[in-house]
Amino acid sequence: MATDNKTSAILHRDTRFVPKKVVGGKGSYLFLEDGTKFLDSTGGAAVSCLGHGNEQVNQMIKDQMDQVSYCHSAFFGTQVAEDLAQLLVDSTGGKLSKLFVVSSGSEAVEAALKLARQYFLELPTPQSQRTKFIARLPSYHGTTLGALGLGGHVQRREPFEPLLSRNTSHVSPCYAYRGKRDGESDADYVVRLAAELEAEFQRLGPETVCAFVAEPVVGAALGCVPAVPGYFRAMKDVCEKHGALFILDEIMSGMGRCGTLHAWEQEDVIPDIQTIGKGLGGGYAPVSGILIGDSIVQTMDKGTGVFRHGQTYQGHPVSCAAALAVQKTIQEQSLLDNVREMGAYLESQLKQRFENHPHVGDIRGKGLFWGLEFVKDKATKEPFDSEVRLSSLIQGKGLEPEYSVSLYGCSGTVDGIKGDHLVLAPPFVVSKTEIDLLVDTLEKVLKDVFASL
Incomplete structure (x- = not known):
């Protein structure tokens, strides 16, 4: 071809x-x-x-371009960005209370990592020692250096290994086809994986860990692998025990792809930070984002109030219009x-x-x-x-x-x-x-x- x-x-x-x-x-x-x-x-x-x-989506994008195509988020906001944020926050039942919009999945993961770090610096008693992340093998979370360092995919990392940060370590995925032992029940498998995560916290020093990061359904790295029942609840329990954040990367598996708007709805476990992308705008414009738990938002607000991270195309009006149009279409057509x-x-x-x-x-x-x-x-x-x-x-x-x-x-x-x-x-x-x-x-x-x- x-x-x-x-x-x-x-x-x-x-x-x-x-x-x-x-x-x-x-x-x-x-x-x-x-x-x-x-x-x-x-x-x-x-x-x-x-x-x-899709003609409805195309028309909403054209309408936004006729109104305004770009403004810098340091100076101005747009109604279309506010409408998109409200729709997505409402879709979580308010459990995640703010949206941060960028252009690509890698950018969303970078923002999530930096927000997790800054959260601990904004606490009334800052926890500046929290600099480490735990992810899974052989995960893929993006292609920029920060996101690539978070992931655990050997082939993708190998050429750039000398450039990657050393602040991420990796535990086993929940991968029943190859990970479960003969005769092992789902419950016992979960206990074993939770013990592995606990052991990694202890090895690193529990007080040094910012967050555990995982995809609810693993995408490109493993090929659509869902976790067994109870896995994510157990992983979040380990995080909460040690005061670390629980981040779910739904760039690929979220925004309806797995049958609910957010994949975590099926797991009955709420992330502290959630990355979204791909199906957010359906390819009609480059758009991704992070949804943020209210406790993080409140901590930031009571601290400096400033997320020390920004991008030129953050909250881009045309991208927000595309995402809003796609999400409205999904709702209106009960897709x-x-x-x-x-x-x-x-x-x-x-x-x-x-x-x-x-x-x-x-x-x-x-x-x-x-x-x-x-x-x-x-x-x-x-x-x-x-x-x-x-x-x-x-x-x-x-x-x-x-x-x-x-x-x-x-x-x-x-x-x-x-x-x-x-x-x-x-x-x-x-x-x-x-x-x-x-x-x-x-x-x-x-x-x-x-x-x-």
């Missing part, structure tokens, strides 16, 4: 690969320059929650009902078609967020050698005109280097017919890729 790299002045993700150009899009489909109708079954990277070309209904249908079709596939080790996910993990040997769960680049082969095969489907392939599933999975994240407006087409095409792709091996 490449053209001559000498024809492009862009530094693409791969200097030897120039992708075909998109010339249009509607609903679940993108239209390419060569006339291909392409099924966008991953929404890019779980971004396009409303699909493409979370469709996420749950079509998500259940996608789950049933994937399991019916691939549960007995010799190289599909696990099928997992929630809502319209599903992952397949591939194995060389189903009995031993042995992954394919990393040299095979299986996930890249699957993703690349899907891009070929014969298939024309997006399959978000990722590697490093097992240890950050070995292991392959793919992510499926269709838009919230997806139909049964489109899911059938997706599953049928995926079956053809896997058949051809494994035959070539």
